[in-house]
Amino acid sequence: MADLILLFFLLVCAVTAVAQRELLNSAIILSIYSLIMAVVWVRLGAVDVAITEASVGAGISTVLFIAVLTRVKRREEITRFRVQVLPLIVVLAVGAALIYGTLDMPDFGSAAAVSNTHVVPRYLEKGVEETGTDNYVAAILASYRGYDTLGETTVIFTAGLCVVLLIRSEKKRRL
Amino acid sequence: MFEITILVIVVSAFLTLYRMVKGPTIYDRILTANIIGTKTVVVIVLAGFVFASPQFFVDIALVYALINFILVLAFLKYVEKGRLD
Numbered sequence: 001m002a003d004l005i006l007l008f009f010l011l012v013c014a015v016t017a018v019a020q021r022e023l024l025n026s027a028i029i030l031s032i033y034s035l036i037m038a039v040v041w042v043r044l045g046a047v048d049v050a051i052t053e054a055s056v057g058a059g060i061s062t063v064l065f066i067a068v069l070t071r072v073k074r075r076e077e078i079t080r081f082r083v084q085v086l087p088l089i090v091v092l093a094v095g096a097a098l099i100y101g102t103l104d105m106p107d108f109g110s111a112a113a114v115s116n117t118h119v120v121p122r123y124l125e126k127g128v129e130e131t132g133t134d135n136y137v138a139a140i141l142a143s144y145r146g147y148d149t150l151g152e153t154t155v156i157f158t159a160g161l162c163v164v165l166l167i168r169s170e171k172k173r174r175l
Numbered sequence: 176m177f178e179i180t181i182l183v184i185v186v187s188a189f190l191t192l193y194r195m196v197k198g199p200t201i202y203d204r205i206l207t208a209n210i211i212g213t214k215t216v217v218v219i220v221l222a223g224f225v226f227a228s229p230q231f232f233v234d235i236a237l238v239y240a241l242i243n244f245i246l247v248l249a250f251l252k253y254v255e256k257g258r259l260d
Contacts, residue, residue: 002182005189016196024253028204029195031246032211038239039215042222047231050219051238059242063249063259070258 003043009036021076027065034058048137177225181218188214205250212243 010033017029034057041050106113123140131139141149188211195207216236223232253259 002178002185005182005185009185009189009192012192012196022201024201024250025204028201028208028250032195032208035208035211035215035239035243038235039218039222042219042232042235045226047235051235054235054239054242059245062246066249066253067259070253 003040006036006040006043010040021078023069023072023074023076024066027062027069030065031058031062034062177221181221181225184214184218184221201254205247205254208250209243209247212239212246216240216243 013029013033013036017026017033020026020029034053037057038050038053041047041053110116123136123144127136127139128134131143133139133143191207191210194203198204198207216239219232219236219239220229223229223236226232249259
């Protein structure tokens with residue numbers, strides 16, 4: 001029951017965020033959306049995803065939205081609404097194809113799913129013994145897939161450095 | 176018991192959506208974000224009791240409370256000064 005209300009909550013937030021003309025309102029409503037989304041993750045038992053959603057979705061991305069709003073106009077231009085047929089057809093076709101694709105997916109949490117039968121039993125069996133941690137998510141991310149995580153961290157660190165350098169040079173030029 | 180409490184809190188958070196959709200001023204919406212943030216902190220701790228492992232969930236609730244605070248500060252600073260720094 002509470003889950004149904006939360007989902008309806010998300011729906012209302014999404015529609016309102018799109019319908020707003022004032023962009024700051026949209027940023028606020030999107031942050032509310034992220035807060036609710038994190039509660040949904042907690043209700044599903046995905047605690048670490050909820051932490052990421054709260055810090056990145058509700059925290060950093062909203063502050064970044066506001067940082068962008070300081071540089072651009074706050075109000076959306078009122079454009080005349082008209083239906084464009086070809087893009088509408090393309091969007092509907094791609095959406096229908098994606099929904100058709102989900103029909104073949106295994107049931108949520110099904111034990112017979114391919115992702116649950118291939119390497120997961122071995123991780124569950126040997127994980128504690130091989131990595132020495134009780135948390136399987138941490139064991140897989142930091143030990144079994146340690147090189148992947150190292151690569152991702154390198155990419156994100158480089159991207160962050162580039163952003164800082166670009167913003168710095170812009171400021172110096174103006175001064 | 177905890178499920179019923181969660182339901183009541185979610186419903187009370189849901190009622191604030193009226194101010195989010197309708198809210199004539201920006202402050203109504205900021206207040207909505209703040210109220211929903213505090214409600215979610217409680218719901219997360221209660222969900223921890225439902226899953227019978229409150230110690231993990233209290234951490235998330237704390238992260239949540241901090242982020243909610245930073246969010247409201249960022250919004251208000253932008254509304255007051257028009258910039259963040």
